Amino acid sequence: MTDKAVVQEFFSIGEVCELTGLKQHVLRYWESQFRFLNPAKNRSGNRVYQRKEIELIQYVKHLLYTEKYTIEGARQKIDEHRKDGALRTEARGALGVETVADVERQVADLLAVLEGSAPVPRRGEGDEERE
Secondary structure, eight states, X not given: OOOSOOXXXXXXXXXXXXXXXXXXXXXXXXXXXXXTOOOEEXXXXXXXXXXXXXXXXXXXXXXXXXXXXXXXXXXXXXXXXHHHTOHHHHHHHHHHHHHHHHHHHHHHHHHHHHHTSXXXXXXXXXXOOOO
């Protein structure tokens, strides 16, 4: 057996929620609104997401929450990128923007704690899912 980390290829809806900061009902709703979000189901009937689907979910989240598109507007934007062949590039770019924004929020929270303007969170606090 090697020491290399095993790369996870499939993710449960709970794992996707942890990775994206979304709630399960939001993901289920988005599945009804975006035809390309259609995760496979395992033998038990549970949703199983692949990495490419998680990238698209992050892109939808970016369009809706950061860029402030409506669902219809996000759908049109994604269709444009799909026709141009730029969907994957745009999704990965948005993932980078979201990652930087998340790091900035974490640094701001840490600075507030260090400056004494925010209480020190107890273990498990501050881990709420952000919508």
